[in-house]
Amino acid sequence: MIERIFAQFPAQRRCPFHPPEEYAHVQRDQPVCRIRLASGREAILVTRYDDVRAALDDKRLSADETRPGYPFLYEGAFESPLKGTFMRVDGEPHVRVRRMLAKDFTVKRAQQLRVHIEAIVDDCLEAMAGRARPLDLVQELAFPVPSRTICHLLGVPYRDREVFESNTRAMINHRSTREQVQAAVAAVYGYLDGLVAAKQASPADDLISRLVHEELATGRIERQELVTIVLILLVGGHETTATMIGLGTFALLEHRVQLDELVREPALWEPAVDELLRHQTIAQSPMQRVALTDLEIGGERIRAGDRSASMFIATLAVTSRSSTDRISASARLLRDSNSRSCSVGCSHDFPLSRSRCLATRCRCGRPTWACSASRHYR
Numbered sequence: 001m002i003e004r005i006f007a008q009f010p011a012q013r014r015c016p017f018h019p020p021e022e023y024a025h026v027q028r029d030q031p032v033c034r035i036r037l038a039s040g041r042e043a044i045l046v047t048r049y050d051d052v053r054a055a056l057d058d059k060r061l062s063a064d065e066t067r068p069g070y071p072f073l074y075e076g077a078f079e080s081p082l083k084g085t086f087m088r089v090d091g092e093p094h095v096r097v098r099r100m101l102a103k104d105f106t107v108k109r110a111q112q113l114r115v116h117i118e119a120i121v122d123d124c125l126e127a128m129a130g131r132a133r134p135l136d137l138v139q140e141l142a143f144p145v146p147s148r149t150i151c152h153l154l155g156v157p158y159r160d161r162e163v164f165e166s167n168t169r170a171m172i173n174h175r176s177t178r179e180q181v182q183a184a185v186a187a188v189y190g191y192l193d194g195l196v197a198a199k200q201a202s203p204a205d206d207l208i209s210r211l212v213h214e215e216l217a218t219g220r221i222e223r224q225e226l227v228t229i230v231l232i233l234l235v236g237g238h239e240t241t242a243t244m245i246g247l248g249t250f251a252l253l254e255h256r257v258q259l260d261e262l263v264r265e266p267a268l269w270e271p272a273v274d275e276l277l278r279h280q281t282i283a284q285s286p287m288q289r290v291a292l293t294d295l296e297i298g299g300e301r302i303r304a305g306d307r308s309a310s311m312f313i314a315t316l317a318v319t320s321r322s323s324t325d326r327i328s329a330s331a332r333l334l335r336d337s338n339s340r341s342c343s344v345g346c347s348h349d350f351p352l353s354r355s356r357c358l359a360t361r362c363r364c365g366r367p368t369w370a371c372s373a374s375r376h377y378r
């Protein structure tokens with residue numbers, strides 16, 4: 001297997017809107033290669049779409065970061081806030097939580113939320129119309145829409161958003177120190193713990209109250225785990241979607257022909273959302289896995305227990321798009337296309353899949369909210 005030395009991995013972008021070019025070279029020349037980081041750590045990098053799909057679906061690859069050989073990205077990587085949570089365990093402990101949350105992430109539930117989400121969008125647009133130009137789309141629309149939606153779904157008062165919005169940024173920022181991440185997690189955790197106590201005393205019609213009633217009160221879950229799950233939903237639910245709205249808008253402004261076509265023919269929005277997800281692939285961090293047994297990926301043999309080869313990294317950003325790629329020439333062409341993207345993860349193991357975003361419960365693999373308006377629901 002060919003070796004590549006990465007002075008920095010993930011590689012740095014030269015343009016904030018395009019994946020680093022190094023990845024396109026790797027994908028073309030050595031789709032499965034051994035990489036060495038500047039730190040001296042080694043790992044396997046998988047970049048070809050079919051290989052990534054197969055690998056993310058492979059139960060012989062573990063997401064458990066307590067396993068020896070887990071490919072931490074940074075030297076001296078500290079205990080991540082996700083350690084021990086359902087996102088970093090395999091098998092039944094993972095499925096148990098997915099099952100617990102499933103009810104609130106169906107296409108039907110997204111459809112029910114639709115009226116509420118439309119009202120939030122209208123509200124934001126109305127507020128924008130009354131303000132002086134230029135406007136900051138991210139502040140005025142991209143953040144408030146998912147933030148208010150996830151608050152509504154969970155039962156978190158939106159007026160308390162400062163607690164989670166600023167701390168979320170500190171949590172996901174690769175440059176944050178261990179102390180900054182710990183302080184941010186502690187602040188949101190403390191806030192949510194108080195909220196869970198409030199829901200115990202006075203339940204409402206929301207996801208936290210449901211979990212308190214169905215899972216905590218019946219002893220099926222510990223309070224600490226419940227608070228952590230809510231924290232993951234709150235963090236995972238707004239930053240991703242906000243970034244997607246911002247970058248998706250920017251991409252369309254750069255592709256005027258497709259934008260005009262969408263304005264003329266709104267039915268094309270459905271495939272266009274898929275295409276924008278592929279084109280942006282905003283979850284840029286590679287997904288880390290450890291091989292539990294010897295296996296083959298893309299014709300390359302990966303051995304479990306081998307100090308270096310037992311590490312495994314799939315890079316989503318590379319898989320979906322190269323740095324010179326543009327949105328498909330005509331949105332019309334998208335109508336029947338398969339956009340071949342791993343932007344929300346991928347897995348055939350429906351609906352309790354490992355490696356696939358919780359917010360994509362629809363069998364087709366699209367985001368649930370995108371499907372709620374589509375033929376899949378009707």
Ligand code: HEM
Pocket residue numbers: 086087088098150232233236237238240241244282283287342343344345353354355356357358359
């Ligand atoms: C454009 C929007 C979104 C994108 C691109 C996205 C992308 C992803 C990706 C790539 C993963 C796999 C991460 C990994 O396993 O390391 C993931 C997992 C997850 N996402 Fe999303 N996501 C989005 C929106 C949301 C929303 C709205 C929510 C919740 C309200 C959410 C909740 C989750 C959760 C809980 C997981 C972990 C699933 C598991 O481990 O079983 N995501 N998402």
